[in-house]
Amino acid sequence: MLYAYGVVSRGCSSAGLKGLDGAPVELLDAGAFAVAVSRLQAAPDATRERLVAHHRICLVLAEQGGVVPLRFGNVFASWGDLLTHLSSRTTELANKLEQLAGCVEMTLRIPGSDTETADSAGGEGTRYLLGKKRRLERAEDIQRALKPILKDWRLTSGTEIKAACLIDKSKVAAFQAVVKERARVSGPWAPSSFV
């Protein structure tokens, strides 16, 4: 069966790339774009090693030209089966690929600080909300500082304030210089928050 990693630009090359379980990665031509796949014996369980392999393939392809990353676990009985699933979404995926060409994603986490919670009166709920408000303000400051290099930005505020940042692959160092000591950063990742 075919395991699919992502929809990629036709100019990408999979030469030498090893994917899940060391299987070679092939780029199959689907017309408007290509699809990065590996041939596997069975649908893979999600292990850490395989998640890393999926991530690495998507990132290499993102850095080569562009990728619309698929979620882990998309398997197809055959190429014909995959094409059938793609057929109704060709335009959508081609447009998305164009938007994401040359882009990678960075993840930011905005930490709280002890002083935030210690300097406010009130109950636990008040302190929690005040702390969150300040972290959101810090996120806005970071977003402003990043404005020249940000292509897109998705903020989520749950247990922690987290932001997915879409940038050109050439801007990773510039990005890290701006956010250094202001937030915790991971990446680059394939742009999976922007599909």
Place this chain on the structure above:
Amino acid sequence: MSDLPGVPDEALGDAELTLVDLVDHVLNKGVVLVGDATIAVADIELIYLGLNIVLTSVETAKETMLRRGEQG
């Protein structure tokens, strides 16, 4: 050691932060082309996946309670 060009290993270090991000990016996001793209979690290391879900639920519950407290 990285076996792929352009992918430094430190980007995938063993930090808990990165593992949570790995799970979030690869299992929780990305295009789904097949309706039956099921995820079987086979590796004990992915206990973080469960942990993350529990933390999210607790957080959601906490926020809901706080919101209710404010309204009430």
